[in-house]
Amino acid sequence: MNVFETKLICKTFQGLEGVLAEELEGLKAKNIEIIKRAVVCDYDLELLYRCNLELRTCLKVLVPLFEFESTSPEDLYGFAMRIPWEDYFNLDQTFAIDFTIQSEYFTHSQFASLKLKDAICDRFRKFNDDKRPDVNPQHPDILFNLHINRDKVTISLDSSGTSLHQRGNRVEQTIAPINEVLAAGLILMSKWDRQSHFLDAMCGSGTIVIEAATMAINKAPNLDRNYFCFKNWKNYDKTLFNDLCSVLENDIRDFSFKIIGSDNNKKSVFTAKSNVRHAGLSNLIEIREASIQKMIPPLGSGTLIINPPYGERMEAYQIDLLYKQIGDAFKQHFTGYTCCVISNNFEGMKNFGLRPAKKYPVVNGKLDCLFYIYEMYEGTRRKQKSESENESESEGDQHDFKSSDH
Ligand SMILES: C[S@@+](CC[C@H](N)C(=O)[O-])C[C@H]1O[C@@H](n2cnc3c(N)ncnc32)[C@H](O)[C@@H]1O
Incomplete structure (x- = not known):
C-alpha cells in the first residue's frame, strides 16, 4: 500500500482542463499535469488553501492518501482496516464518502463505499471502547473520496467538501442556469x-x-465561502488561511x-x-x-x-x-x-x-x-x-x- 500526501488533484469539467492548468500556473503550482477532467500538481498546504479560494474553474481539490490494488469489497475492507483513520480525524467529527467507481470487480459501487465506511467505523470501535464516528452525508466535517479504476483503489481527502461552484452568490435559478x-x-x-x-x-x-x-x-471566487472541509483537518493552519484571505481582500480593485x-x-x-x-x-x-x-x-x-x-x-x-x-x-x-x-x-x-x-x-x-x-x-x-x-x-x-x- 502506497501512502502519500504529495499531490493535489484539482477536478473540473471535461473541456476545462487547459484553462484550469493555466490558472494553476498563475498560482505557481509545480509539476502540473493534465488528466481527464482534472489537473494534478505537487502538494503544498498554502497552495491547497489558495486553490480552494482562488481557482475559478475547479470543482474540488483532493489530496490522495492511499493507493492499493483490490479486487473485491472484502479485500477493500481488509486494506481499509489497516489504515490509521484516527490520524486524520476524531471520534466526535462526522464523515462521509464520495465515490467514483469503474470496475468489473466492484459492480455495486454503493456496496464498495459501504465497505469502506464499515472499515473506518470498525477501526475506531476497535480502539475506542466500541465507539464510532457518525456519518453526515450532507455536511460532513471530513469527506473522503473513493476512486476505483479496475483494481486500482485510491482514497483521498476532499479538501473542499461541497463543490466549489457553490460560491454562495446565486439564490434563485431560472430554467437552465449554467454552472x-x-x-x-x-x-x-x-x-x-x-x-x-x-x-x-x-x-x-x-x-x-x-x-x-x-x-x-x-475578487477570489470563493472568498465569501465559509465551508471548506480542510478547516476540520488536524493540520488546519488558521493563521495561514486568514492571512491569505486578507491578502485576497487587498487585491480587490x-x-x-x-x-x-x-x-x-x-x-x-x-x-x-x-x-x-x-x-x-x-x-x-x-x-x-x-x-x-x-x-x-x-x-x-x-x-x-x-x-x-x-x-x-x-x-x-x-x-x-x-x-x-x-x-x-x-x-x-x-x-x-x-x-x-x-x-x-x-x-x-x-x-x-x-x-x-x-x-x-x-x-x-x-x-x-x-x-x-x-x-x-x-x-x-x-x-x-x-x-x-x-x-x-x-x-x-x-x-x-x-x-x-x-
Ligand atoms: C439557457 S438560458 C440562459 C441561462 C443563463 N446562462 C443562466 O446561467 O441562468 C437562455 C436565456 O435566453 C433568454 N432568451 C431567449 N430568447 C431570447 C431573446 N430573443 N433575447 C434575449 N433573451 C432571450 C431566455 O429568457 C433565457 O433566460
Whole structure:
C-alpha cells in the first residue's frame, strides 16, 4: 500500500482542463499535469488553501492518501482496516464518502463505499471502547473520496467538501442556469482582457455576468465561502488561511468598464437582479430587459458571451429563426466585440451566417457542446462578406464574416 500526501488533484469539467492548468500556473503550482477532467500538481498546504479560494474553474481539490490494488469489497475492507483513520480525524467529527467507481470487480459501487465506511467505523470501535464516528452525508466535517479504476483503489481527502461552484452568490435559478465553474471557464477561454466591456444578452439568472464581475475586480471566487472541509483537518493552519484571505481582500480593485446582462424574459430579469444584489455587485452589473435583437452594446470594444436556448423546448424552425436573429444582431450591432456562444445545437448554429475564429468542445451538464468565438472586426465587414461568399459557394456553407485567423 502506497501512502502519500504529495499531490493535489484539482477536478473540473471535461473541456476545462487547459484553462484550469493555466490558472494553476498563475498560482505557481509545480509539476502540473493534465488528466481527464482534472489537473494534478505537487502538494503544498498554502497552495491547497489558495486553490480552494482562488481557482475559478475547479470543482474540488483532493489530496490522495492511499493507493492499493483490490479486487473485491472484502479485500477493500481488509486494506481499509489497516489504515490509521484516527490520524486524520476524531471520534466526535462526522464523515462521509464520495465515490467514483469503474470496475468489473466492484459492480455495486454503493456496496464498495459501504465497505469502506464499515472499515473506518470498525477501526475506531476497535480502539475506542466500541465507539464510532457518525456519518453526515450532507455536511460532513471530513469527506473522503473513493476512486476505483479496475483494481486500482485510491482514497483521498476532499479538501473542499461541497463543490466549489457553490460560491454562495446565486439564490434563485431560472430554467437552465449554467454552472459557475463552466461560466468562468468560458470567460477565460474568450480571453476577455478585463479592460473592456462585458455583456451577456441572454443572461437568465445572471451567472455569467456575476462571474465576469468578480474577475473584473480581481475578487477570489470563493472568498465569501465559509465551508471548506480542510478547516476540520488536524493540520488546519488558521493563521495561514486568514492571512491569505486578507491578502485576497487587498487585491480587490476597481473596474471602470460596463458589465451588462440582459434577457427578454421578465422573470429572468427579476432573478438576475436579485442574484446580482445578493452577490453585492449591483454597483458593477446592470441588468436590463431586452431582446438580443434590440440590444445595443456600449460603444468601444468588449466581449459578449451568451448561452442561448439549445432548442429542447422549441420547434426546429423557431430555433433556426432565433439563431439567425442572433447572428444578424452580432453583425449589425456588435462590431468591435468578441462574441461567444455555447450551444449543442450544431445545426442551429449554421443559421448564424458567421464563421467562428475558434471553437472549443465543452460539456454543459450532460450535453456535449461547442464554445464558438467570433471576432466582429470593425471596418472589415464588406471585405469579409465578399470573401466569405466566395468560400460559401465552394463549401456549400453560409458565412458572412470570418476571423482574422483564416
Ligand atoms: C439557457 S438560458 C440562459 C441561462 C443563463 N446562462 C443562466 O446561467 O441562468 C437562455 C436565456 O435566453 C433568454 N432568451 C431567449 N430568447 C431570447 C431573446 N430573443 N433575447 C434575449 N433573451 C432571450 C431566455 O429568457 C433565457 O433566460
